[in-house]
Amino acid sequence: MSAKGARRRCGAGWACMHWVLLLAAIATSTTGQALLKAGAGAATLMAQLLRWQTGVGLGLYGFAAMLYIVALRKIPLSVALPCTAVSYVAVALLGHFWFGEALGVQKSAALALITLGVALLAAAPG
Secondary structure, X not given: OOHXXXXXXXXXXXXXXXXXXXXXXXXXHHHHHHHHHHXXXXXXXXXXXXXXXXXXXXXXXXXXXXXXXXXXXXXXXXXXHHHOOHHHHHHHHHHHHHHOOXXXXXXXXXXXXXXXXXXXXXXXXX
C-alpha cells in the first residue's frame, strides 16, 4: 500500500492498528500453516497430532482468528478477507525455501497476480 493509501486508511485513532492486526493475523496463520506442514512428517495421524509442531500450529491458527476478528471491527469484510490471500503467496514461498517445493514460472506468475490483486484491493478507495 502506498504512503498516501496508508494515510487514507489509517487516518486518526486506532484504524491503522486494525490493519496491523490484519497483517499479524496473516503472518500468524502462515506460520501455523508451515508448522502443520512440518508436523506432517509423522508416520501416523496420532503421531502427527502429538508432535509439538502440530500443537503450536493449531494454537497459532486460533490466535490468528482472534486477531482477525479484532481487525474486522474496522476493516470491511469485503476488503479484509481478500487481503488474506497474501498468505497464499507467503505459504508458497515458505514451501519453496523451507520445504524445497517447486516454484516454477506458472506458479510464480499466479503468485504475482495474487499480489497485484491484493495491492489493488487494499489501495482502493472506500
